[in-house]
Amino acid sequence: MNGAGILIKALEAEGVEIIFGYPGGAIMPVYDALVDTKVRHILVRHEQAAAHAAEGYARASGKVGVCFATSGPGATNLVTGLANAFLDSVPMVAVTGQVAAPLMGTDAFQEVDIYGISMPVVKHSFIVRDVKDLSDIVAEAFQIARSGRPGPVLIDLPKDVALAEVELSELPEFRGGRKEAVPRPEARQLNQAREMLAASRKPIVYAGGGVRIAGASEQLRNFVEATGIPVVTTLHGIGAVAGDHPLCLGMLGMHGSKEANLSVQDCDLLIAVGARFDDRVTGKLAEFAPEARVIHLDGDPSEVSKLRAADCPVVGNIKTSLNFLHMELFIEEWVSKCLARKAEFACSYDAPGDFVYAPGFLNQLSSTKDRDLHICCDVGQHQMWVAQHCKFDAPRKHISSGGLGTMGFGLPAAVGAQFANPESLVVTVSGDGSIMMNIQELATLKRYNIPVKVVVFDNQALGMVRQWQELFFNERYSEVDLSDNPDFAELAKAFGIPAITVNDRADVAGAIDKIQSEPGPLLVHVMIDPRQNVWPLVPPGRANSEMLEETRA
Amino acid sequence: MRYTFDISMKNSEGALERVLGRLRQRSFSLCSLKADSLESGKEMVARVTVESERSAEYAMKQIDKLYDVARVVLNEVVEEAKQDVSAK
Ligand SMILES: Cc1ncc(C[n+]2csc(CCOP(=O)(O)OP(=O)(O)O)c2C)c(N)n1
Ligand SMILES: [Mg+2]
Numbered sequence: 001m002n003g004a005g006i007l008i009k010a011l012e013a014e015g016v017e018i019i020f021g022y023p024g025g026a027i028m029p030v031y032d033a034l035v036d037t038k039v040r041h042i043l044v045r046h047e048q049a050a051a052h053a054a055e056g057y058a059r060a061s062g063k064v065g066v067c068f069a070t071s072g073p074g075a076t077n078l079v080t081g082l083a084n085a086f087l088d089s090v091p092m093v094a095v096t097g098q099v100a101a102p103l104m105g106t107d108a109f110q111e112v113d114i115y116g117i118s119m120p121v122v123k124h125s126f127i128v129r130d131v132k133d134l135s136d137i138v139a140e141a142f143q144i145a146r147s148g149r150p151g152p153v154l155i156d157l158p159k160d161v162a163l164a165e166v167e168l169s170e171l172p173e174f175r176g177g178r179k180e181a182v183p184r185p186e187a188r189q190l191n192q193a194r195e196m197l198a199a200s201r202k203p204i205v206y207a208g209g210g211v212r213i214a215g216a217s218e219q220l221r222n223f224v225e226a227t228g229i230p231v232v233t234t235l236h237g238i239g240a241v242a243g244d245h246p247l248c249l250g251m252l253g254m255h256g257s258k259e260a261n262l263s264v265q266d267c268d269l270l271i272a273v274g275a276r277f278d279d280r281v282t283g284k285l286a287e288f289a290p291e292a293r294v295i296h297l298d299g300d301p302s303e304v305s306k307l308r309a310a311d312c313p314v315v316g317n318i319k320t321s322l323n324f325l326h327m328e329l330f331i332e333e334w335v336s337k338c339l340a341r342k343a344e345f346a347c348s349y350d351a352p353g354d355f356v357y358a359p360g361f362l363n364q365l366s367s368t369k370d371r372d373l374h375i376c377c378d379v380g381q382h383q384m385w386v387a388q389h390c391k392f393d394a395p396r397k398h399i400s401s402g403g404l405g406t407m408g409f410g411l412p413a414a415v416g417a418q419f420a421n422p423e424s425l426v427v428t429v430s431g432d433g434s435i436m437m438n439i440q441e442l443a444t445l446k447r448y449n450i451p452v453k454v455v456v457f458d459n460q461a462l463g464m465v466r467q468w469q470e471l472f473f474n475e476r477y478s479e480v481d482l483s484d485n486p487d488f489a490e491l492a493k494a495f496g497i498p499a500i501t502v503n504d505r506a507d508v509a510g511a512i513d514k515i516q517s518e519p520g521p522l523l524v525h526v527m528i529d530p531r532q533n534v535w536p537l538v539p540p541g542r543a544n545s546e547m548l549e550e551t552r553a
Numbered sequence: 554m555r556y557t558f559d560i561s562m563k564n565s566e567g568a569l570e571r572v573l574g575r576l577r578q579r580s581f582s583l584c585s586l587k588a589d590s591l592e593s594g595k596e597m598v599a600r601v602t603v604e605s606e607r608s609a610e611y612a613m614k615q616i617d618k619l620y621d622v623a624r625v626v627l628n629e630v631v632e633e634a635k636q637d638v639s640a641k
Contacts (some may be wrong), residue, residue: 116570302618303635
């Protein structure tokens with residue numbers, strides 16, 4: 001068997017069911033070996049999409065996503081996808097073909113140092129120098145990708161290594177599925193956390209993406225039930241507690257809800273659970289939750305006290321920690337204050353004007369509960385509207401590019417998410433800017449008849465940038481106009497995908513019905529108000545209490 | 554602040570590069586470096602002096618996260634760096 005065959009065998013041993021990729025010269029031996037395996041390969045139309053699809057699959061399934069690309073331009077096209085997975089801590093293994101080892105370092109055709117290029121955006125990486133190491137490297141790569149704080153791992157495979165023949169008897173046995181133990185939290189810290197909880201009168205849970213990573217949603221919910229503490233979430237914490245739970249105050253931060261931000265600013269105890277005090281969350285850090293002591297539960301020691309000193313750091317398995325912290329608290333007054341705010345600031349969805357109101361569209365879409373709904377987002381205003389106005393009952397169902405904020409993520413991520421959940425309704429919510437960044441993946445939807453529904457909110461602009469120019473650059477609009485957009489419905493039809501355009505509020509219900517009932521892929525082109533902004537908004541560099549709100553009538 | 558770290562790592566391809574890259578990217582600028590691969594060839598030890606406004610703990614946690622790194626020890630802290638900066 002040759003190296004390529006060993007690679008595929010090792011992937012099979014890891015339980016890999018699906019690979020997203022794109023072939024080319026240096027990775028041809030691997031594509032040759034694919035002919036003989038039952039592992040499914042999905043041909044995307046751009047390597048960036050291969051990485052995003054692998055990430056979407058990983059996020060929706062909890063498994064490790066796998067993607068392939070060839071050397072040179074194939075490999076560099078993967079980089080954005082690796083960075084996205086790195087910043088959002090998603091387990092992935094990427095295999096790149098490389099020129100033959102003797103040619104490496106000679107500026108050979110399609111040679112780039114992808115190992116060096118990708119170093120800052122991978123959790124770890126390997127160059128396979130000896131075919132005998134390959135099966136071990138694959139096993140190690142999977143173990144690294146999924147353990148601790150998960151992340152992407154790159155394996156660069158030179159062509160001659162992929163072609164090298166070895167006797168199977170010379171190889172170490174295929175291993176697979178090893179797992180790194182998460183440390184147990186220290187009893188002393190847990191006891192201190194209990195004391196702080198018992199003493200607090202105004203506690204808030206601040207839940208982040210670490211809850212999903214630790215698979216600790218259930219433990220978080222039990223903790224919230226036991227203590228009755230109100231919860232705010234980050235973008236990646238959405239769904240960690242059910243969005244319609246009475247104690248859920250929604251997302252905090254730059255585009256957070258008023259009730260979330262004001263409650264955090266007032267609280268006397270902040271229980272950070274798998275969250276990292278990102279600048280989009282805290283606003284001006286020095287004025288974030290100014291009266292609060294902090295308990296920080298996290299699996300990653302390097303996040304604790306990185307930006308905000310924790311009065312009680314609890315490093316280790318979040319599930320164990322949460323289970324230990326159950327107690328009855330006497331915080332009725334505080335809870336009623338939080339809930340009164342929630343009622344006061346609830347969105348009414350009866351916006352003035354005739355345009356389709358995107359927040360209302362999304363709220364209606366996520367309220368129809370007859371099918372298990374996953375939403376993948378692109379980046380911009382529409383992404384924030386999803387975070388604000390859709391309710392999720394599990395963190396894996398809301399797939400959004402948080403750390404990197406990658407326009408073009410949504411459509412390929414939805415391809416991956418749909419393969420992870422063939423029975424679910426998977427919707428991509430995109431913008432007229434973002435969709436063009438990976439529009440070629442409509443061809444992938446068509447080829448495999450992937451029933452992803454693509455909603456394009458068309459505001460004829462790079463809306464989020466336009467909003468900032470309006471508010472913070474004296475309405476000096478610079479390169480944000482997209483009024484000459486293609487006709488997205490016609491474009492979809494050219495790919496062989498049915499499409500509808502929604503111009504009128506009266507047509508929203510019908511469009512949502514069609515999203516629910518259409519058996520195959522569908523593009524829904526929704527014209528919205530070009531001047532609509534995302535509210536509320538904490539201006540950059542300001543405290544979260546200084547939210548701007550809608551002013552225009 | 555000027556910190557000197559003793560770092561021991563697996564002597565794998567690019568291990569030292571990762572350490573230096575991580576330090577640079579996290580705003581620790583390099584002052585001096587000495588690195589040797591040990592006789593076995595499997596381990597590399599490096600003594601790295603860096604300068605930064607950030608804490609030693611921050612650098613250590615970031616370095617410790619690297620998969621090839623076995624151990625990071627803070628060997629020395631010198632405060633003189635601040636005066637250096639103002640003198641320039
Ligand atoms: C790859 C990439 N390039 C640029 C940006 C900067 N950016 C953030 S939001 C945005 C506008 C997005 O426009 P659109 O997709 O139409 O969404 P809208 O804000 O209009 O809803 C831009 C250019 C980015 N996040 N990603
Ligand atoms: Mg737009």
